[in-house]
Amino acid sequence: xxxxxxxxxxxxxxxxxxxxxxxxxxxxxxxxxxxxxxxxxxxxxxxxxxxxxxxxxxxxxxxxxxxxxxxxxxxxxxxxxxxxxxxxxxxxxxxxxxxxxxxxxxxxxxxxxxxxxxxxxxxxxxxxxxxxxxxxxxxxxxxxxxxxxxxxxxxxxxxxxxxxxxxxxxxxxxxxxxxxxxxxxxxxxxxxxxxxxxxxxxxxxxxxxxxxxxxxxxxxxxxxxxxxxxxxxxxxxxxxxxxxxxxxxxxxxxxxxxxxxxxxxxxxxxxxxxxxxxxxxxxxxxxxxxxxxxxxxxxxxxxxxxxxxxxxxxxxxxxxxxxxxxxxxxxxxxxxxxxxxxxxxxxxxxxxxxxxxxxxxxxxxxxxxxxxxxxxxxxxxxxxxxxxxxxxxxxxxxxxxxxxxxxxxxxxxxxxxxxxxxxxxxxxxxxxxxxxxxxxxxxxxxxxxxxxxxxxxxxxxxxxxxxxxxxxxxxxxxxxxxxxxxxxxxxxxxxxxxxxxxxxxxxx
Numbered sequence: 001x002x003x004x005x006x007x008x009x010x011x012x013x014x015x016x017x018x019x020x021x022x023x024x025x026x027x028x029x030x031x032x033x034x035x036x037x038x039x040x041x042x043x044x045x046x047x048x049x050x051x052x053x054x055x056x057x058x059x060x061x062x063x064x065x066x067x068x069x070x071x072x073x074x075x076x077x078x079x080x081x082x083x084x085x086x087x088x089x090x091x092x093x094x095x096x097x098x099x100x101x102x103x104x105x106x107x108x109x110x111x112x113x114x115x116x117x118x119x120x121x122x123x124x125x126x127x128x129x130x131x132x133x134x135x136x137x138x139x140x141x142x143x144x145x146x147x148x149x150x151x152x153x154x155x156x157x158x159x160x161x162x163x164x165x166x167x168x169x170x171x172x173x174x175x176x177x178x179x180x181x182x183x184x185x186x187x188x189x190x191x192x193x194x195x196x197x198x199x200x201x202x203x204x205x206x207x208x209x210x211x212x213x214x215x216x217x218x219x220x221x222x223x224x225x226x227x228x229x230x231x232x233x234x235x236x237x238x239x240x241x242x243x244x245x246x247x248x249x250x251x252x253x254x255x256x257x258x259x260x261x262x263x264x265x266x267x268x269x270x271x272x273x274x275x276x277x278x279x280x281x282x283x284x285x286x287x288x289x290x291x292x293x294x295x296x297x298x299x300x301x302x303x304x305x306x307x308x309x310x311x312x313x314x315x316x317x318x319x320x321x322x323x324x325x326x327x328x329x330x331x332x333x334x335x336x337x338x339x340x341x342x343x344x345x346x347x348x349x350x351x352x353x354x355x356x357x358x359x360x361x362x363x364x365x366x367x368x369x370x371x372x373x374x375x376x377x378x379x380x381x382x383x384x385x386x387x388x389x390x391x392x393x394x395x396x397x398x399x400x401x402x403x404x405x406x407x408x409x410x411x412x413x414x415x416x417x418x419x420x421x422x423x424x425x426x427x428x429x430x431x432x433x434x435x436x437x438x439x440x441x442x443x444x445x446x447x448x449x450x451x452x453x454x455x456x457x458x459x460x461x462x463x464x465x466x467x468x469x470x471x472x473x474x475x476x477x478x479x480x481x482x483x484x485x486x487x488x489x490x491x492x493x494x495x496x497x498x499x500x501x502x503x504x505x506x507x508x
Contacts, residue, residue: 008046012053041079044087057072057076082126089124098151099116099119101154122158125168136181146193149190155182156186214281217281221278222274225345233346234370235249235250237348238354247265247446258331261329261380262327265326266322267323267324267343269468271308286489288448289498324341324456324460326341326415327342333387334386350370357405377404384411385398390410417435421458423443423459424451426438431488
């Protein structure tokens with residue numbers, strides 16, 4: 001039989017029933033010896049049961065003169081002695097004060113109970129390292145332990161300054177181990193508390209940006225247009241069918257041996273220049289946050305009012321919109337050169353979904369001029385991908401529609417990054433104002449990311465296409481550290497929401 005699996009009272013019943021004839025004295029002796037070594041003292045009930053066991057064994061038919069029997073009785077006797085000593089407590093006002101701090105106002109009665117057991121053990125004349133360790137391990141399993149940081153720190157301070165603890169706990173080694181455990185626990189608590197505080201701050205930030213645009217901002221908005229110019233280009237956009245804020249489009253035509261590619265970006269910077277209150281609110285929000293359920297976006301927290309980002313400023317089919325036009329020439333060897341940058345009013349001929357674009361590209365029959373443009377675009381992109389020095393371009397797969405969609409945006413982001421006298425770059429996931437080897441910017445998503453408006457405004461100003469009052473729009477170089485910190489924090493907030501699905505239920 002295994003004595004470790006039964007209580008002492010059960011063991012007594014077994015001995016009474018069997019008359020002691022089947023008792024393995026070696027195993028029984030080992031059981032009590034183990035409790036002595038681990039300072040696993042007997043409880044009040046166990047002391048009574050163990051005393052009874054001692055007298056039963058003395059009166060049993062077991063061989064009294066054997067070494068095993070004598071060792072067994074000695075172990076039981078010693079364990080009884082030290083367990084009774086362990087019941088004696090030292091009067092310690094400091095421990096009493098710490099115990100008084102444990103009250104029902106704190107969140108967990110379980111943690112209260114565990115800490116009281118540790119305090120109770122520390123005030124005994126003989127401390128059980130086994131009991132301390134056992135309760136400490138239970139403490140580590142609790143999730144809301146950071147609520148008890150102050151009290152745990154008081155216990156740790158008491159441990160460090162009470163010199164008698166070493167002798168009462170049994171050895172310096174055990175004392176050091178227990179102190180190390182407490183120090184590690186406080187580090188864990190500090191990290192948990194910091195994580196909780198960060199989460200609460202993020203939730204409050206999300207609640208703040210979730211609010212509707214103020215009436216003051218909405219009433220200040222002025223829709224300002226440009227004269228309509230006739231344009232013979234067939235302008236196309238390819239987007240996810242769920243997209244509502246369409247930032248970009250393109251057109252393509254063949255000119256001799258070269259390809260003329262125009263990239264159109266909705267002109268939000270010029271709009272914000274005339275709408276200063278809206279510009280400041282958009283800057284505070286930083287970007288549009290998409291709330292997903294799986295892969296499906298169920299709602300958005302808009303950087304701009306939805307009637308602007310999804311309508312008046314969105315490059316919608318059949319609607320005239322103000323746009324920034326980047327014209328590129330691609331030669332037969334895949335070399336790219338910018339020909340011009342201008343601002344004009346455009347009319348998108350077709351908003352294609354990625355599925356529609358893929359069907360047109362994979363169909364061998366000539367169905368429309370739009371299909372011809374798509375295939376010409378794929379051909380031009382293929383030439384650039386083969387020879388490009390740009391990391392994000394030479395990895396594109398022209399047989400994937402999503403990569404074809406990305407090409408014109410990536411090309412423009414690189415072009416602005418290389419030609420700008422000043423820009424905000426994307427380096428290892430962070431916004432910085434120093435160029436890296438990639439020279440990559442976020443510039444083509446002005447409806448969704450405020451950083452794009454900063455980069456486009458500086459670039460248009462530098463190129464002499466349109467002048468910007470940097471101070472008026474908060475696009476200020478001497479304020480760049482504050483701007484970078486703000487944009488990086490908003491980008492982190494965006495990713496946090498997207499990676500924590502429970503926020504969907506909590507906030508929406």
